[in-house]
Amino acid sequence: MKGTVLxxxxxxxxxxxxxIATLPGGLGTLPGGLGxxxxxxxxxxxVRGEFAFASDLWMDAMLWGKTLRSxxxxxxxxxxxxxxxxxxPGVRAVLTAADVPGRPTFGLEVPDQPVFASDIVRYHGEPVxxxxxxxxELARRAALAIEVDYEPMDAQCxxxxxxxxxxxxxxxxxxxxxxxxxxxxxxxxxxxxxxSYAVGMQDQAxxxxxxxxxxxxxxxGVDLYVATQWLHVDRAQIAASLGLPVERVRLYxxxxxxxxxxxxxxxxxxxxxxxxxxxxxxxxxxxxRDESFFGHVHRHPARLWYRHHASRSGELxxxxxxxxxxxxxxxxxxxxxISNAACFAPGPYRVPNALIDGYAVRTNxxxxxxxxxxxxxxxxxxxxxxxxKLAAALGMDPIELxxxxxxxxxxxxxxxxxxxGAVPVREVIDAxxxxxxxxxxxPDAPMLxxxxxxxxxxxxxxxxxxxxxxxxxxxIAYSEGFDDYSSARLRLEAxxxxxxxxxVTVATAEVGQGFVTLAQQIVRDELGVRRVVLAPASTVDVGxxxxxxxxxxxxxxxxxxxxxxxxxxxxxxxxxxxLWECGSSQCTSTGSSVRRGDTGERLxxxxxxxxxxxxxxxxxxxxxxxxxxxxGQGDAHLSFMFAAHRAxxxxxxxxxxxxxxxxxxxxxxxxxxxxxxxxxxxxxxxxQGVGLAVMEEIVLTDGRVRNPSFTDYLLPTILDMxxxxxxxxxxxxxxxxxxxxxxxxxxxxxxxxxxLAAVRAATxxxxxxxxxxxxxxxxxxxxx
Amino acid sequence: xxxxxxxxxxxxxxSVNATMRVVEDAWxxxxxxxxxxxxxxxxxxxxxxxxxxxGSCSVLLDGVVVCACLVLAVDAVxxxxxxxxGLSASGDAADIQAALVRGGGVQCGFCxxxxxxxxxxxxxxxxxxxxxxxxxxxxxxxCRCTGYGRILDAVRAVQRARAS
Numbered sequence: 010m011k012g013t014v015l016x017x018x019x020x021x022x023x024x025x026x027x028x029i030a031t032l033p034g035g036l037g038t039l040p041g042g043l044g045x046x047x048x049x050x051x052x053x054x055x056v057r058g059e060f061a062f063a064s065d066l067w068m069d070a071m072l073w074g075k076t077l078r079s080x081x082x083x084x085x086x087x088x089x090x091x092x093x094x095x096x097x098p099g100v101r102a103v104l105t106a107a108d109v110p111g112r113p114t115f116g117l118e119v120p121d122q123p124v125f126a127s128d129i130v131r132y133h134g135e136p137v138x139x140x141x142x143x144x145x146e147l148a149r150r151a152a153l154a155i156e157v158d159y160e161p162m163d164a165q166c167x168x169x170x171x172x173x174x175x176x177x178x179x180x181x182x183x184x185x186x187x188x189x190x191x192x193x194x195x196x197x198x199x200x201x202x203x204x205s206y207a208v209g210m211q212d213q214a215x216x217x218x219x220x221x222x223x224x225x226x227x228x229x230g231v232d233l234y235v236a237t238q239w240l241h242v243d244r245a246q247i248a249a250s251l252g253l254p255v256e257r258v259r260l261y262x263x264x265x266x267x268x269x270x271x272x273x274x275x276x277x278x279x280x281x282x283x284x285x286x287x288x289x290x291x292x293x294x295x296x297x298r299d300e301s302f303f304g305h306v307h308r309h310p311a312r313l314w315y316r317h318h319a320s321r322s323g324e325l326x327x328x329x330x331x332x333x334x335x336x337x338x339x340x341x342x343x344x345x346x347i348s349n350a351a352c353f354a355p356g357p358y359r360v361p362n363a364l365i366d367g368y369a370v371r372t373n374x375x376x377x378x379x380x381x382x383x384x385x386x387x388x389x390x391x392x393x394x395x396x397x398k399l400a401a402a403l404g405m406d407p408i409e410l411x412x413x414x415x416x417x418x419x420x421x422x423x424x425x426x427x428x429x430g431a432v433p434v435r436e437v438i439d440a441x442x443x444x445x446x447x448x449x450x451x452p453d454a455p456m457l458x459x460x461x462x463x464x465x466x467x468x469x470x471x472x473x474x475x476x477x478x479x480x481x482x483x484x485i486a487y488s489e490g491f492d493d494y495s496s497a498r499l500r501l502e503a504x505x506x507x508x509x510x511x512x513v514t515v516a517t518a519e520v521g522q523g524f525v526t527l528a529q530q531i532v533r534d535e536l537g538v539r540r541v542v543l544a545p546a547s548t549v550d551v552g553x554x555x556x557x558x559x560x561x562x563x564x565x566x567x568x569x570x571x572x573x574x575x576x577x578x579x580x581x582x583x584x585x586x587x588l589w590e591c592g593s594s595q596c597t598s599t600g601s602s603v604r605r606g607d608t609g610e611r612l613x614x615x616x617x618x619x620x621x622x623x624x625x626x627x628x629x630x631x632x633x634x635x636x637x638x639x640x641g642q643g644d645a646h647l648s649f650m651f652a653a654h655r656a657x658x659x660x661x662x663x664x665x666x667x668x669x670x671x672x673x674x675x676x677x678x679x680x681x682x683x684x685x686x687x688x689x690x691x692x693x694x695x696x697q698g699v700g701l702a703v704m705e706e707i708v709l710t711d712g713r714v715r716n717p718s719f720t721d722y723l724l725p726t727i728l729d730m731x732x733x734x735x736x737x738x739x740x741x742x743x744x745x746x747x748x749x750x751x752x753x754x755x756x757x758x759x760x761x762x763x764x765l766a767a768v769r770a771a772t773x774x775x776x777x778x779x780x781x782x783x784x785x786x787x788x789x790x791x792x793x
Numbered sequence: 794x795x796x797x798x799x800x801x802x803x804x805x806x807x808s809v810n811a812t813m814r815v816v817e818d819a820w821x822x823x824x825x826x827x828x829x830x831x832x833x834x835x836x837x838x839x840x841x842x843x844x845x846x847x848g849s850c851s852v853l854l855d856g857v858v859v860c861a862c863l864v865l866a867v868d869a870v871x872x873x874x875x876x877x878x879g880l881s882a883s884g885d886a887a888d889i890q891a892a893l894v895r896g897g898g899v900q901c902g903f904c905x906x907x908x909x910x911x912x913x914x915x916x917x918x919x920x921x922x923x924x925x926x927x928x929x930x931x932x933x934x935x936c937r938c939t940g941y942g943r944i945l946d947a948v949r950a951v952q953r954a955r956a957s
Contacts, residue, residue, distance in 0.1 A: 052894035055902030058837020058877035065836035217903040266903030521901025692940030719846035
């Protein structure tokens, strides 16, 4: 096993962009290939402010769209009077549910969510109407001029109560109940620990708000430029609601300012297209930040109950768990989230017997869906707190307990699936622990380095340090039998200057993760072509790429592109063989030329392309997975990623203030194809995990969102962000293109639970709720 | 609530990146951010929160970093406005921009123009800023992708290169 150590943060004195790529240069022969860390192709545009994000789009004579949303959590809509809005000069369209030309609902999996609420609103902020006007301020005022007669109803905001309450929606309140029964459910251990835990609602808080520009087409269709994670699945939902064939709905990826799961569901897409089709003019819509909080799904809040059984020597005997996630008013991806939460509820440990109940429930809270870590994040807070409790009960070192029970290749998950890939759980634990601990702060350390920071509140003599540890795992790509695939089109031609030029066309959503860089690296390595151009992503020129989620695009779109390269390489061999009048099996690839085996002759790719361009489109489907049976058993997942995190915190327990000082991690990456981008994913994911642990929460009061702004929903700033020290564990994954696993989600999973463990260690309190609130600490713990 | 009468300014001029730009028939309530982005074709300043919390709309107003979302455009009449586009054209922030690209300080890039302006301002005022001073100076700029590590490294790289 090879480890790459990454360091960042204070006082390491390393050069930007150096001290990182400790791998030997690219796997291929060209610089900027796989294993190197070439610059992002969109980087220069982005630093110059020239990269066109969705909210930057502009057309002559375009209108501005605005959504009217429900101020009520639950209400009957008795009447909507749009006449005052319609009469306002400069208002070009006012649309409600009555104007939806096709299917009145949409949804990722099941279309259970109204495009506009017609008779009932089911959550605070549900869209009721939309307006297009000449100016955004006019559109805002017109939306306010729409008179909606609501009759407020009792809201059901508690997921446990909703399970037994009258249905909020015709589809009922239970989205999915998943049971996992494994081994002998009656087994008992010598030592038993039990606990209840809760996780609050986190927001993706991507900085680029939802935005798009819809342009009516000459054919009665529509062109939509939009920031999204999955163009083709948006298109299917839009076309259904517009009552148009899919080919008349054309989507183009506009610059995406972050996503993290929050752009997987449709937000403004259908409204925008309806406004453009109704007015016959281009319409732009940009959510303000408060509307963004209402306009996309969030991370599911969860309530967890666990009972762990172990032998006296510290072997896990059984895990019992009950997991309830609050899906909010509409389904979104709740069914897949609860599947992950249940499957990964025990954590990355060998558990011979298990009984796990997972519930995803409909309530009148805001809809919840995908966010980085997707179900694995919530349960990690529970299973890792349990491992610490168990270690304490056994009188055992908590890291040793985890090592002893760590999954390895050949082990079975509680779903019965045998692990056949790389399972370096012990290795990621050891790598995280191996990093030196940071020094204890000097008594005269700057105030900004203390808990409370600029608030200058913490007295240095009250600050206590704690260290905590957590381990996690999660699936890559889609599971439970979903036919998950990606498409890649590749064209190879001589440029105007004769230089071979590869054009990659994929519908893969570049959301910041750097797939655009990876695509160039793959083509450079596979074909020896230096100049690699990325065509715009759209639904027009290429098949679906699937979503930029589930840490899947390196494997799926990277793999599809690798296939396309292989096909064109064979075609180049065919051309060479024809010229040489030999069999193409004689041909091999040597950098940027083709070599004939028996004679050693060479033909440059440029020469071979003189006969015309080559083009192919390839699809990669990953190995089929299976549905879970009624006992939750089955080979439901493709592959798994593992990570360990160690957190060091300083706490002022009197004030309830926490400062995260250092995060150390070991992460299983398979193979680091772009070490600098991997480091960026690790640091960025840890920031989101730390945020969930100590500050990020959408606060609800009876379903009402209390903090839809960056003033009140806190994100980690550069002052809050700890040093990150990371080790990559590279054990190539069999069957994965280049042996690489996804890297985006694991940093966001066990990082938060490690922080909670560290605060528990610093305070001795039984803290069982994330995010931690000052009162949880200074009032001495809080029931889940 | 009845809409207030819309007050339209028939004409005002803004000095943006050392060029006088005319704004005509604009609603008086438009922010500098809106006018730059939607009327003057300068979308480099970004619209992430529009309430002064995220710093992605940072511009220099008479040499001082401000959130363009918190300044009314008509209040900027008579001031010199510098945007990321101006810094790019002049080359004044070229080393900062290059270090961010090379060092992995850019992911989705939505916060990036704001960081470029804030880092440019910091290093002009305090070229030898230590780690904590850098963090403090950049704490008004939110980034959701990078966790700030590579941004900090890029600042250090620029400081070292300028010092040598």
